[in-house]
Amino acid sequence: MDLNLIPKIKHTDSDNFFLLAGPCAIEGEEMALRIAEKVISITDKLKIPYVFKGSFKKANRSRIDSFTGIGDEKALKILRKVSETFDVPTVTDIHEVSDAVKAAEYVDVLQIPAFLVRQTDLVVAAAKTGKVVNLKKGQFMSPAAMKHAVQKVKDSGSEKAWITDRGTMFGYQDMLVDFRGIPEMRNYAPVVLDVTHSLQQPNQTSGVTGGRPDMIETIARAGVVNNVDGLFIETHFDPANAKSDGANMLDLAYLEKLLSNLVAIRKTVNSLT
DSSP states (O other): OOGGGSTTOOOTTSSSOEEEEEOSBOOOHHHHHHHHHHHHHHHHHHTOOEEEEOBSOOOOOSSTTSOOOSOHHHHHHHHHHHHHHHTOOEEEEOOSHHHHHHHHTTOSEEEEOGGGTTOHHHHHHHHHTTSEEEEEOOTTSOGGGHHHHHHHHHHTTOOOEEEEEOOEEOSSSOEEOOTTHHHHHTTTSOEEEETTGGGEEOOOTTSSOEEOGGGHHHHHHHHHHTTOSEEEEEEESOGGGOSSOGGGOEEGGGHHHHHHHHHHHHHHHHHHO
């Protein structure tokens, strides 16, 4: 898909991967603007096409007392504020059919969560908004099965689909990335590798998902080497105190070094092809 179809996206003439990055959830305006400003300063420097990511609500939580959001409209307005302040596109995930039209008024990319990617009505509703639809591969699905999710978008009259791999369940409490799936899924749509969610350790007895942030660069490097089109990285300036998924987010202080290394790898890969 032509990235130029996304309003406000920059650096589309570079040979870099594109990046979806930001906090797991919108916790407030100040934190969202702070994270966006830092990531944009890095991606502009490295000429990486960038989309700011933030969930306006979290519907898939293990425990009823887990943080789910600050209010739908309030969080969506913050996403719009980020877009208007920094002239950058935004992405958020939706969970119900009614979310599609509502969120489409505020963001440029609608994301279908992995657990919901087989929900036909949800995928169709997202596609019919005319926005880019980012389909996260179910942890329980093969790469080949994602062609059907992409076809639902196309059958709804849109060619604007991405596939995001966020790992496959490996036992009860771990995730595994099968890098053979990247070239396979690229036959259906541009492919994004969700680096941080691929390192989750779900189903902990505490009811709070764990993670392996120490492996972020390892997974990201492998994705870039295998010609992934985009990367998805959740990042926060204080992961330990983040209200959602802090266990697998990247500390914002390490993002520039990581992306610099990945851009260098992509340049090397491009020189060999």
